[in-house]
Amino acid sequence: MNKKILLLVLMVFSCLFITNCFTSSFAYQQVELDPGYxxxxxxxxxxxxxxxxxxxxxxxxxxxxxxxxxxxxxxxNKDDLMLSISDLREGDEVMVQYYDDPMSFAPLKAVRINIKPAN
Incomplete structure (x- = not known):
């Protein structure tokens, strides 16, 4: 009975050790992204x-x-008003802050869109 428990404990620790080594050696590199404007x-x-x-x-x-x-x-936003995508109109003059993730094939992600007031 003691041998079975010892064997089980050794197997658990072995699995934890292997998992830890595997994930640390293949972990993704942290990439700091600078915003684009x-x-x-x-x-x-x-x-x-x-x-x-x-x-x-x-x-x-x-x-x-x-x-x-x-x-x-x-x-x-426009001035001090928070808006949504439904408030965007073709022709609006905007300033956009976005991120481009080089590790992804996804499109650029808009973080902030400032709609400039009409003159």
Whole structure:
């Protein structure tokens, strides 16, 4: 009986040791992400897919379009008002803060969208 208990305890400790070694050697490297910033105009809002496409106007005249995902953590505001994706309109001039995770194939994630007031 004592041999069975000892064998069981040794097996448990062996499994814990192997699991610990395996997970520490194959752990993902922590990647610090720097935010990106984009100024432009909203060119498309996909309410179903929760994405927004922004057409940026570069100082050299180049126009680029980026599609960003909107999550439940995305802050959308205009002046002091907190808004939602349903308040975004094509043509709105915006400043967007986003993250691009190099370890993921997911689209860019918008963190904050500031809608600039109309002049």
């Amino acid at each position: 984009l100024n432009g105009r909203v060119s498309y809002v996909d309410f179903v897919g929760s994405t927004v496409t922004i057409k940026s106007i570069q100082p050299d005249g180049d126009n680029d379009e980026l599609t960003l995902s909107i999550t439940q953590h995305t802050k959308i």
